[in-house]
Amino acid sequence: MKVLIEEMHSRGHNITIIRPNSSWYITEKSPLYTSITIPDETNEFENFFEEYLWKVMQIERGDGSGLSFLQLQVDLFMMLSKAHYISCKMVSAILEDKTLVKRLQNERYDLVLTDPAIAGGVFLAHYLKLPLVLNVRWITSGEGHFVIAPSPMSYVPLPGTGHTDKMSFTQRVKNVLFQSFIFFQDRFVVGPHYDALIEKYLDYKTDIVSLIQAADIWLMRADFVFEFPRPTMPNVVYMGGFQCKPSKPLPADLEAFVQSSGEHGFIIMSLGTLVKSLPADMANDIAAAFASLPQKVIWRHLGDRPSTVGNNTLIVDWIPQNDLLGHSKIKAFVAHGGTNGVQEAIYHGVPILGIPLFFDQFDNLLRVQERGAGKILKLSEFSGHTFGQALRELLGDASYRRNMQRLSSLHRDQPMRPLDSAIFWIEYVIRNKGATHLRSEFYKMPWYSYHSVDVVLVLFTIVAVFVLSIVAIIRYVCYKTCCKQKMKNE
Numbered sequence: 019m020k021v022l023i024e025e026m027h028s029r030g031h032n033i034t035i036i037r038p039n040s041s042w043y044i045t046e047k048s049p050l051y052t053s054i055t056i057p058d059e060t061n062e063f064e065n066f067f068e069e070y071l072w073k074v075m076q077i078e079r080g081d082g083s084g085l086s087f088l089q090l091q092v093d094l095f096m097m098l099s100k101a102h103y104i105s106c107k108m109v110s111a112i113l114e115d116k117t118l119v120k121r122l123q124n125e126r127y128d129l130v131l132t133d134p135a136i137a138g139g140v141f142l143a144h145y146l147k148l149p150l151v152l153n154v155r156w157i158t159s160g161e162g163h164f165v166i167a168p169s170p171m172s173y174v175p176l177p178g179t180g181h182t183d184k185m186s187f188t189q190r191v192k193n194v195l196f197q198s199f200i201f202f203q204d205r206f207v208v209g210p211h212y213d214a215l216i217e218k219y220l221d222y223k224t225d226i227v228s229l230i231q232a233a234d235i236w237l238m239r240a241d242f243v244f245e246f247p248r249p250t251m252p253n254v255v256y257m258g259g260f261q262c263k264p265s266k267p268l269p270a271d272l273e274a275f276v277q278s279s280g281e282h283g284f285i286i287m288s289l290g291t292l293v294k295s296l297p298a299d300m301a302n303d304i305a306a307a308f309a310s311l312p313q314k315v316i317w318r319h320l321g322d323r324p325s326t327v328g329n330n331t332l333i334v335d336w337i338p339q340n341d342l343l344g345h346s347k348i349k350a351f352v353a354h355g356g357t358n359g360v361q362e363a364i365y366h367g368v369p370i371l372g373i374p375l376f377f378d379q380f381d382n383l384l385r386v387q388e389r390g391a392g393k394i395l396k397l398s399e400f401s402g403h404t405f406g407q408a409l410r411e412l413l414g415d416a417s418y419r420r421n422m423q424r425l426s427s428l429h430r431d432q433p434m435r436p437l438d439s440a441i442f443w444i445e446y447v448i449r450n451k452g453a454t455h456l457r458s459e460f461y462k463m464p465w466y467s468y469h470s471v472d473v474v475l476v477l478f479t480i481v482a483v484f485v486l487s488i489v490a491i492i493r494y495v496c497y498k499t500c501c502k503q504k505m506k507n508e
Contacts, residue, residue: 234452
């Protein structure tokens with residue numbers, strides 16, 4: 019969001035931010051925008067992610083049971099339920115403040131821009147009757163494409179299945195079964211919180227997914243260099259890599275370190291902002307593998323310093339990731355597979371050794387691996403030996419770098435930058451007071467009409483009546499003929 023805010027401000031737009039007081043990235047005071055801060059309770063989620071990651075690692079590395087896995091899923095559902103409950107509570111606090119509501123109405127905003135993964139902003143846009151633009155990859159019930167565009171289960175893999183777009187029969191069965199988990203999450207974990215909000219504040223019957231589907235423009239944080247081909251819709255605008263930009267010069271100490279790598283170059287490793295530390299044995303295995311390489315290594319690591327760190331490895335609390343990925347001496351990126359990191363690696367053409375930890379990270383890395391631009395090392399397969407072996411293969415086989423540079427070339431070969439495209443469509447909605455002509459209203463159809471079940475039943479009934487009528491006529495004619503023949507014989 020911050021990237022879009024900065025760009026919109028640079029083009030002269032006046033922006034009001036509604037933010038929780040615990041926001042990690044959006045500060046209350048800024049020259050870029052006016053802020054409205056709402057008290058909330060989301061600070062506790064920072065600890066949740068760290069605890070969740072440790073449980074995932076424990077299970078993936080063989081230290082957990084089936085019961086542990088089940089408990090992990092329950093914990094995740096409870097976290098999701100609480101996050102959406104807090105979002106709805108925050109919206110309710112806004113709407114109960116009549117002075118604030120009057121202010122929001124009097125400002126005559128042109129549109130609402132929001133991320134629908136937590137859908138309070140979506141609800142507020144409909145309450146205020148404003149055009150809605152989504153900065154989206156995820157919605158309340160999973161990946162956004164699945165509620166806006168046709169998504170055949172035969173070749174569109176659901177996130178979490180770990181499948182490509184070329185699925186065997188067994189994989190297609192798994193893909194369909196995963197749909198039931200999404201239905202459960204939407205209907206019983208997330209939906210009830212928004213249903214209560216809708217019933218209290220809207221004067222018409224709907225649900226949160228329908229409100230999301232009614233958005234004017236979807237700014238989708240993906241592109242088809244990264245995503246598997248699939249059906250889409252005219253109001254979906256792809257802006258994958260919109261946050262990517264040319265690298266800037268490194269600080270003097272980092273520049274000196276990478277220049278000391280000589281012809282071997284350097285590697286960077288980062289497992290994202292949510293990962294505070296790794297198990298000591300895993301960190302020691304990683305450090306020992308790095309120490310055996312001729313390359314220099316810059317490792318963003320916040321835990322205790324591993325005992326096996328080599329002289330070629332620099333451990334830091336923070337790295338200028340984009341600037342390092344754009345450096346001429348970069349050779350590889352060891353990453354967890356978050357969307358931003360993967361897209362930055364594609365932009366700069368740097369092959370990835372992925373160690374997926376949770377959520378969509380395996381699916382992101384799978385798309386890179388399928389295009390021959392990286393390798394995946396699962397936690398269940400991780401050891402010092404397998405990590406070192408995978409890293410040496412990535413560095414030694416030039417095809418990985420070549421394939422990633424091809425992806426980079428394809429990504430950059432566009433008529434306009436993804437960020438420019440995103441801003442164009444935001445301003446398009448402002449100029450035209452919406453984009454309803456691009457939006458299908460299929461979401462207003464009942465499920466049986468959408469899938470033409472009623473049409474099939476009517477046609478089947480007509481055919482059945484016709485066939486039965488023919489059969490009845492034939493039987494009647496046969497019966498009459500037999501009766502006449504019998505009378506004649508008598």
